[in-house]
Amino acid sequence: MKLFLQGRSGVGKSRLLRETLDPYIGAIAGFTVQRLTQNGEMVGFRAAGIESAFPPREAEYTAEMTGVFIFQMRQNVPALEEAILRAEEESRKPRCRLVLLDEIGGIELVSGLFMDTLNRLLSGGKPCCGVFKSHENLAHTASILKLGEEYSSRNRKLAARLEEASELITLTEQNYAELRGCLAARFQSLFREE
Numbered sequence: 001m002k003l004f005l006q007g008r009s010g011v012g013k014s015r016l017l018r019e020t021l022d023p024y025i026g027a028i029a030g031f032t033v034q035r036l037t038q039n040g041e042m043v044g045f046r047a048a049g050i051e052s053a054f055p056p057r058e059a060e061y062t063a064e065m066t067g068v069f070i071f072q073m074r075q076n077v078p079a080l081e082e083a084i085l086r087a088e089e090e091s092r093k094p095r096c097r098l099v100l101l102d103e104i105g106g107i108e109l110v111s112g113l114f115m116d117t118l119n120r121l122l123s124g125g126k127p128c129c130g131v132f133k134s135h136e137n138l139a140h141t142a143s144i145l146k147l148g149e150e151y152s153s154r155n156r157k158l159a160a161r162l163e164e165a166s167e168l169i170t171l172t173e174q175n176y177a178e179l180r181g182c183l184a185a186r187f188q189s190l191f192r193e194e
Helices: 013-027 077-091 112-123 135-145 149-165 176-192
Strands: 002-006 028-038 041-049 058-060 068-071 098-104 128-132 167-170
Touching (some): 002 149, 013 098, 028 077, 041 077, 068 077, 077 098, 077 112, 098 112
Parallel strands (some): 002 128, 028 058
Antiparallel strands (some): 028 041
16 A cells, blocks of 8 residues: 545644544655744744654744754754654664655755655555655745745656556545544555455
């Protein structure tokens, strides 16, 4: 199974995956994006590893944090490279039954290291799921961070690859409940398999 959700910002893509995967957290490797705040305002994003529980979706920024890939409009792609390399390493452990990549398709698109590792994970035998930053969401991010056209082109290529080799499902408010039930059943079946 290779399955990725896309949809408008705030529709609940990450929330849906967390809800349906929470019972199986001990058998999941990967990372999830955490919003960082400072004095009540959003200041960045962090790629947080998945340990024995999902990290909070939001955290107060501290200078000691690892995995921060956007902070006050500055990019740190190596933090995402470290996150996916750690996910790949954890995916090799016997306990891992699924790799969660939440989120792909953004500023990491120009990193050869990240994309090579992502390709290995997507081509490997382990099931993968996650969130794909849709072209519309990337356009918004690109305008804020002043990213070049190469991001848009690479995002479209990754979308085409995901559509060809996996399921790329658009989440909306209207299909949230139905998709939640469908994913819960699919994950239950996946984790029940020996």
